Amino acid sequence: MSAAQWRRAMNTGAGRQAWPRTAAAPATIGVALTPSAVAIPAPPRSAARLGAALGRIRARHVLVMIGVLVYPWVVNSFFAFQIGGQALALGLIALSLTFLGGYGGMVSLAQMSVAGVASYMVAIFGVAGAAQGGASSLHWPWWLAVPVAIAVATLFAALVGWLSVRTEGIYTIMITLAIGVSFYYLAQQNYTIFGGHEGFNQVYPPTVLGVDFRQPIAFYYLALFWALAGYFFIKYLLRTPFGVALQGLRENPRRMNALGFDVTAHRVAAYALAGVLAAIGGVLMVWYNNRVSPGSASTEMMLNILIISVMGGMRHPIGAFLGAIVFVLVQNFAIDIIARERFNLVIGIAFLSIVLFSPDGLLGLWDYFRARVLNAGLRAKIAISGDR
Amino acid sequence: MMRGRAGLFGTAIGAAMLVGAIGGAQAQDSIKVGALTNLEGPFAVPGQDGHRGVDLAVKLHNGMAGGKKIQILKYSSDATPDKAVAATRKAVEQDHVDVMIGPLSGDEGIAVKNYSKTHPEMVFINGSSGAQAATLQDPSPNFYRFNTEGAQWMVGLGDLALAKGYKKMWLVAEDYGFPYSQVQGFMASYCAKGGHVVKKAWVPLGTKDYSSVIAGIPSDVDALLIVLGGADAVNFLNQAEQAGVDKPFMGGSITVDQTVLNYKGKKRESLLGTASAGPMADGIDTPEWKKFVADYKAAFPDGFPSPSLFAYLYYINTQALLLALDEVKGDLSNKQEKLKATLAKLEFDGPAGHIKLDENRNAIGTTFITEVAKAKDGSFYNKVVKAVPNVSETLGLSKAEFDKMGLGNRDVPNCP
Amino acid sequence: MKRTRVKLWFWSIAIGVPLAIFAAWAIADNPKQFVSTFLNGLTLAALYFLVASGFTLVFGLMRNVNLAHGSLYLFGAYMGWVVGDATDNWFLAVAVGFASAAVVGFLLQVSIFRFMQGQELRQTLVTIGISIVLADLMLWWFGGEIYSFDPPRAIYKSMPMLVVQKYPTYRIVVLGIAIAIGLALWFFLNRSRIGMMIRAGVDDRGMLAASGVNVQRVFAITFAIGAGMAGFAGVIGGSALSISPGEDTRYLLASLVVVIVGGMGSITGAAIGALLIGLAEQFGLAYAPTYGVVFTFLIMVLVLAFRPTGILGRRVA
16 A cells, blocks of 8 residues: 555544645655554655755744744743743643644643642752651752653653553543542642642752743743743654654554554553653743642643643644643733633633634634635635636 | 744734733822732632722721822732732732732742742732741741731630640641641640640541541540631531530631631531630620721621621731831832831731731731620621730740740640 | 453452451451441442432443533532522422433533534533533632531431441431432333433444434433432532532542442442442541542552453443
8 A cells, every 4th residue: 555545544534634744754654654664764864854844944933933032031021931931831731731632632631740740859859948747858959850850750641641541532531630630639648758738839940050040031941942842842753653653543543553553552652752741841830830739730730731732722732832822811811801700710611612613722713714814815816717 | 734823823922922011000109009819719708808808908098008099909819829929920020019918828828928038129918828837937038927827826725625624635627737837826735734635637628528537536535626617617517416426616716717607508506605716706895896897897888797807817917018108108219128127116906906026027916715606696606705915926835945846737736 | 261250359359358357457446436437438439329320321321521520510509509598498409409400411412512422522621611611600609608408307417326326317318319319220221211222322322323213312311310410419418518619529530530440331330439439438538547538549540550441341332
């Protein structure tokens, strides 16, 4: 079966443009999905790939890049830190959910718990204020504490994955919700390690090479660096054989199993990779809040991440950051526009409307808008000139 | 496809920048005060009363202090420390308030205290947070608390227990910071004077089903000390009655307060006579308190029948600020140094007694021992049995003894 | 076959022996507390069964993970309270609790979920949105106060019981109600026409439609019953433990854990899961209060690790 035929056969979801439509892709897809080539094949020559990647950059991308780089200098510290920094950190966690849910078909509500585990590990292994009840931190330097924290959180994510993947897809939401809540209760009840209900205070980002990452602008760039790294990593991952196979697993696990892919291993690996992203997001969040407590990974926060992903749109990684920006803006300015007390009602109605009418979130709305309004003129021209 | 998404993302960033650029104009002859309470979450209803306390203080001061107009900006959180700090950060860095009052709950207070250290140039005054650690552990030089904290609220109740002959007691309390402080306040003098708390049942926060805990009550205790709040207290009391428990109760500061006494359901006569303690009580008999209640009722016909704990605490903290502003004639120059110095030395008479600050800028005030009684119209209220003045954070012990004990937690203090 | 029996024996011994040892120690140490805790666990399990049965019924037939189940519980409880307070009749409150939640469930099914047949993830997301909106609306209308019911005095006192002397009558009443409802559900599912259609639909929805049954009507009835059970449990549970905002999340999580442990789509599984979880919770609270609350989740994790579809669940086609 040729690569093109295979692509057509697998491309069952009509609106779902999961495959990147470029020249570089078909070779890798065709090679990857034959049983004899389960081992990851050698990618095309890097120079050609780099050239192809650079060729896809448009003016808009450059503008947005300049925009996010210049952003903290044109707004005040509140906007740089509380809006920008927080949106990037939350967006990174939501990106892990978008990757797992949108591309892997496994909507895991436990991503915030993974981030919470990373936050706690940073506080426990690194430097934090003494917690009431006796828990204290080990005072390791940050360059040791942070990688260990991310490693522990990734292990936790793999465990969550292993528990969740052995059942049908829709169970995943329930099970991950229950696992996330159990972590919440464990952290709340345990005083010797987790510091109980109050958690850890005074967890500060380090000063590296003279740059104090507690300052708003420095923190913003730190968050921006990791957000960009996560974003490009996911975009790269989706084009590798692993990423493509993951999307195949979303479409039809039985078929993939018949082809010789280890469904469980693939999925657990996806959970682990998403866990790395969420862990980095968790480290950023604990440095942002300067504290961690069970409430950082409560049911409400877990649902907030889901709301961010769905609102932004699960079809493309940028949706996570889009949703995060909108969420953070509404959260901070709802009190000025409408009554703050009804914030949850507003978010709930917005979420409900999006799921009911535009399941692809804001991205779906934007595509609809573009197709109907912006391209209407173009289509009219084509129709008139008879180019059909 | 890519371009469309990048365009949308760019639009979102642009929107963020635009909103950021729109700042608030600021009148020069007014002082902006940020007031942070809980308008969402479990304390939403008491949080509203907190705002009423702030508004009442400003109203009774004619909206001015130190010759300048007072402008109150309202902020909300939901009892989580993260939201409290986020709201405070917005107030300070985005809306540029001059002084901050708040927050409401214990854990939020610790988080805001830590935040206040990053802005040493302005004054932060507590709202109603009653956590010991906000002033006893790593205090912040610009965080002031004109209300007493959770442990201070229970001083004197231990003596009443011994006077009633309760030599052995059993404790049920929620497993987090505020009850730890409350229990320490009770046990500091109770244990020292020979009482025994035979068993402590620490239940996870939000426990609804106390039947198994009730089953574990030893049969040889004289009374039960119940330091639960809100819904937990209602459930426990109902279930204890159903299980046929017939021992006398004593309550913590929020165990038999107005929210519990007036819950929507049949009143339980078994609550009558329950003793408790706190920084205020509905039944205080002094003219200052009666005037406070009358002013509250006149200003807020849609408020509670009597000001709640939160209205009172926010009121005295706001009143302290206004009095201090009067004394420095509104001078906020030079990182508010005159205001800070005045606040640290401020002493005044609130509606419920005399208030002054100790060296950690925490209040030394009066604690009221109360009992639940029935008013003429059949409703329940807390009648004052005794007023204990000048309660400090060392809870009646000497400083050395208290430092040795440390802050309250599950095992401190202990006298089985 | 022999391997399965060996496995069954192995697990029974591995779990049974430590439990037996613990029970022996606890009875010797404080028999009153042991029996009391056991009864409490049983009665709490009864309440969990009432809530979870509706949840598992809806999932079993319509593959719809209704995460608004907790909100329906709270909604039925509030509606029941309003009526009970106005008429001073607790039985009417119970009936209204069931009916109001059933109506809301019915409306949700015919106006929203009917058009999303097959899109399970989307349905679940919609239920999440509905739960958020409902919870905030109820908070707005009813406030953050605690509401308590007023059952007839006769069932609200304590009654004599062996070993523990006094035991709350109401909890025994709840146990009785749960057993009655369980039997009624069993009869409904196994002996009535509609029950037969529901069971057929759980096995194979396509065939049910192909054999000429109005599937949408069956779905609507099932959702109404499932939601009604939640509202009914709301009033019953609210009379034992009061209602306030936050109860919805609590009972939703309890339902989730119960059906994960017991098996999706199986009423008997819900009963077994509720028993396990109720007993574990109460024994945990009595004998190990610090981590008792984590026990239930630990059980869930163990069940997931060794038997992913739950104890009585099965892989649906």
